[in-house]
Amino acid sequence: MAKKDLEEIIAQEPFFRGLNADFCKTIARCGKHVRFDKGQIIYRQGDPADTFYVIRHGYVALEFPGGGRAMVHQTLHDGDLANAEWLVAPYRCLWDARAVAATVAIALDAACLRGKCDDDHDLGYELMKRFVPLVVERLSHAKLQALDVYGEGSTT
Amino acid sequence: MAKSPLPADPMLPRRFRVVENTRETVDTYTFSIAAMDGVSEFSFAPGQFNMLYLFGYGEVPISICGDPAQPGLLxxxxxxxxxxxxAFASLKAGDMIGVRGPFGSSWPVAAAEGGDVLIVAGGLGxxxxRSAIYRLLAREGRYRRIVILYGARSPDTILFAEELKRWRDQPGISCDITVDYADANWQGRVGVITQLIAQAEFDPQQVVALICGPEIMMRFSVAALKSLGVSDASIHVSLERSMKCALGHCGHCQFGPLFVCKDGPVLPYDQIATLLGVAEL
Structure with missing residues (x-):
């Protein structure tokens, strides 16, 4: 698919909503379409976080590997982002990502995008305005999960 | 929030026989009981609770979760x-328990007619x-959309799993489940219930939201609904406090100017929003 198509798709993704056309074009230059089969590992814990993904259609599980029994702590669906670790040094994936169903996504080259953000701080700021709320939201969800509100002792 | 008349002598337990006791999850049981005093009917409104007395052990407040259209079986x-x-978990068919009730307010299922209804349930909530869902499904044509969102700790703690599947397959009903964590065999969603709220299809201006679960979960759910534009008056929660007499006399369940047993347990959020912010309550 041509970069122009990718640019239009990026502009329509909820996460990038409101970005101007030049920024969408710049981001599209770092992107490509990817497809994952059911069960395919997208990345593993400890891998370089050199790509992040905007899930267009599909279903991805984020898992903690270990003890022969992976534990899923979050699932991602249409419009969600995978691998926010691309933003923070040392740029390593914190857990495994596995396609639970056939998944179509936009893969964005993190090194390419980090370079463009260094060159154009306005672009960097626009992306930070979108990523920081996402990270805060996920932190809040993780805290709620850690509280184990439905756990032992709960009578409702 | 609707009120129902109190039973004739609200302090006197009626004797009931256990018909069936079914294990739902590792520590949760559902039991059905029928009256022994020849009175076959036991009318209740969805959201009300009974004081269940296991002789020799004690009395506890438990919500009624059966079908209000079948008042002969509690x-x-x-x-x-x-x-x-x-001790309730070990009840067997034929065992006897005492029942006082029904007590308290109920879910405003009639007031929700004409608009969307959003059910947000967490854990045992x-x-x-469930009684409200039965009533809603029985009158399905009167609502624009019925959306059921359920959050549980893990797949093996999901309550009424077979019914949830049936509701999900029912036309006109949307039913989504999420769990806080799972192993890789789980094919459903993992994440907190507020994520389901953000993605659910309903009109924030024309919805009545019914929420029940642990209080922390309800607070987060209310915040998620308010961020979408749902008004405080359209949100109803079921509170849990230590209830003893169930009549508003003993004061164990006092919540500011309210008694949860008598004024609640179902309360509109606009009536309790300020009280929930008071740390001592």
Whole structure:
């Protein structure tokens, strides 16, 4: 698919909503379409976080590997982002990502995008305005999960 | 929030026989009971609770989770967390218990007619909402959309799993489940219930939201609904406090100017929003 198509798709993704056309074009230059089969590992814990993904259609599980029994702590669906670790040094994936169903996504080259953000701080700021709320939201969800509100002792 | 008349002598338990006791999860049981005093009917409104007395052990408040269209059979779901509820878990068909009730306010299912209804249940909080769901499904044509969202700790703690599947397959009903964590065999969603709220299809201006679950979960759910534009008056929650007499006399369940047993347990959020912010309550 041509970069122009990718640019239009990026502009329509909820996460990038409101970005101007030049920024969408710049981001599209770092992107490509990817497809994952059911069960395919997208990345593993400890891998370089050199790509992040905007899930267009599909279903991805984020898992903690270990003890022969992976534990899923979050699932991602249409419009969600995978691998926010691309933003923070040392740029390593914190857990495994596995396609639970056939998944179509936009893969964005993190090194390419980090370079463009260094060159154009306005672009960097626009992306930070979108990523920081996402990270805060996920932190809040993780805290709620850690509280184990439905756990032992709960009578409702 | 609707009020129902109190039973004739609200302090006198009626004797009931256990018809069936079914294990739902590792520590949760659903048992159905029928009256022994020749009175076959036991009318209740969805959201109300009974005081269940296991002779020799004690009395506990438990929401009614059966079908209000079948008043001859009372159904309750209990999580075995204390000495009395653990004893309830071991009940067998034919055993006798005492019942006082029904008490308290109910879910505003009639007031929701004409608009969307959003059910938000967490953990065992699905039980007090199940009666409301039965009533809603019986009158399905009167609502624009019925959306059921359920959050549980893990797949093996999902309550009423077979019914949730049936509701999900029912035309006109949307039913989504999420769990806080799972192993890789789980094919459903993992994440907190507020994520389901953000993605659910309903009109924030024309919805009545019914929420029941642990208080922290309800607070987060209310915040998620308010961020979408749902008004405080359209949100109803079922509160849990230590209830003893169930008549507003003993004061154990006092919540500011309210008694949860008598004024609640179902309360509109606009009536309690300020009270929930008071740390001492």
């Amino acid at each position: 159904v309750h779901t209990v999580r075995a967390t204390g000495s009395v509820t653990q 699905l039980a007090p909402l």
